[in-house]
Amino acid sequence: MEENSLPKHIAFILDGNRRWAKSKGKPASFGHKKGAETLENIVRYANKIGIKYLTAYVFSTENWKRKAEEVSAIMTILQNYLDDFGKRADLENIKINIIGNPNRLSEKMQKSIKNCMERTKNNTGIVFNIALNYGGRDEIVRAVRKIASNVQKGEILPEEITENTIQENLYTKNQPDPDLVIRTSGEERISNFLLWQIAYSEFLFVQKNWPDFNEKDLDEAIEEYKKRTRKFGAN
Numbered sequence: 001m002e003e004n005s006l007p008k009h010i011a012f013i014l015d016g017n018r019r020w021a022k023s024k025g026k027p028a029s030f031g032h033k034k035g036a037e038t039l040e041n042i043v044r045y046a047n048k049i050g051i052k053y054l055t056a057y058v059f060s061t062e063n064w065k066r067k068a069e070e071v072s073a074i075m076t077i078l079q080n081y082l083d084d085f086g087k088r089a090d091l092e093n094i095k096i097n098i099i100g101n102p103n104r105l106s107e108k109m110q111k112s113i114k115n116c117m118e119r120t121k122n123n124t125g126i127v128f129n130i131a132l133n134y135g136g137r138d139e140i141v142r143a144v145r146k147i148a149s150n151v152q153k154g155e156i157l158p159e160e161i162t163e164n165t166i167q168e169n170l171y172t173k174n175q176p177d178p179d180l181v182i183r184t185s186g187e188e189r190i191s192n193f194l195l196w197q198i199a200y201s202e203f204l205f206v207q208k209n210w211p212d213f214n215e216k217d218l219d220e221a222i223e224e225y226k227k228r229t230r231k232f233g234a235n
Contacts, residue, residue, distance in 0.1 A: 016185030016209025
């Protein structure tokens with residue numbers, strides 16, 4: 001696959017873990033665990049074929065509304081994932097970056113996040129953004145607050161605020177916006193994901209539940225992306 005024809009940044013809305021588990025007569029936690037394994041495989045493959053950035057929506061600010069038992073299971077799976085995959089990612093030159101609001105996460109989870117990012121910070125392969133306790137609106141609110149604070153301090157004038165000013169205060173600072181957004185399980189909505197960054201992204205909605213998504217599916221998604229003409233508002 002020619003590297004210059006690849007999307008630089010692919011973002012995933014991982015949907016269908018619970019449906020996949022239910023179809024097999026298993027609890028939701030079984031689907032989330034399988035989904036974590038699928039994510040690791042896809043990140044590893046994306047790194048292999050030359051994708052530069054991959055962002056995965058693993059837990060939103062709205063997911064706290066789910067049953068406490070499921071949320072607890074997800075957090076345990078995610079923490080184990082960070083602790084274990086962080087070590088393997090380091091060996092494979094993958095840089096892990098956690099995006100989202102850490103304040104509501106447990107101290108243990110915050111420690112796992114810090115250790116994982118510290119361990120892989122100097123890696124030069126794919127940048128793997130894990131959106132954890134992430135919400136697009138929450139991200140924009142946090143960015144606006146930072147900018148307002150800078151205005152209050154006299155560091156910037158209101159009329160000097162540009163799109164770039166906002167971009168520099170987002171979690172994805174210094175990263176290109178996603179070229180392609182893939183959502184699994186057949187649902188066709190954004191769900192508060194990267195609201196600023198996906199203004200001109202291409203979208204692909206896949207019928208498969210996330211645990212069934214594989215390397216071939218990613219290849220097919222990339223081939224579909226390559227067929228599209230991106231105009232960014234021009235003719």
